[in-house]
Amino acid sequence: MYCRECGQKLTLRFCENEGLIPYCEKCQAYMFPQFPVAVSMVVTNRAQDKILLAKHVEDEDFILFAGYIKKGENAEKTIPREIKEEIGLDVVKAKYMFSRYHAKKDILMLNFIVVVEDRPVKPNANEIAEARWCSPEEAVQLIRKGTTAEFFLNNAVRELKKKI
Secondary structure, three states, X not given: OEOOOOOOEOEEEEEOOOEEEEEEXXXXXXXXXXXXXXXXXXXXXXXXXXXXEEEEOOOOOEEOEEEEOOOOOOHHHHHHHHHHHHHOOOEXXXXXXXXXXXXXXXXXXXXXXXXXXXXXXXXXXXXXXXXXXXXXXXXXXXXXXXXXXXXXXXXXXXXXXXXX
């Protein structure tokens, strides 16, 4: 690991109440690890009886919609921006559900159930190969198994069944 400020190789140094933390001798500062944050979205229709899954252009599996939170942006702004960019729909409301660290991409994922307007989906062909409305049960069958997306979807389906 290297210092994000000066580029010097970091050493591990004990920091009270924190344990071993990367430390820059040149900057004389602890460099706490940083990683990106993204939103993961279980997209539903207004009746909340259908879930929209997507296949990205470079992927064969159905997944949830997701996007990185840009610098200076919060999750609440990221959600409608990403949904508009990926499928051309407006967000009606969003409810925060869970967060989970996604080690494969070194990302903290913030999961939301997102209700979108009832209009035809217009997938962004540069990102989305297919978007499909499914029943909650079908969505659980189609989602990639053993993934963070599956964890989020299963929790969202339990929450949605409380309302249906």
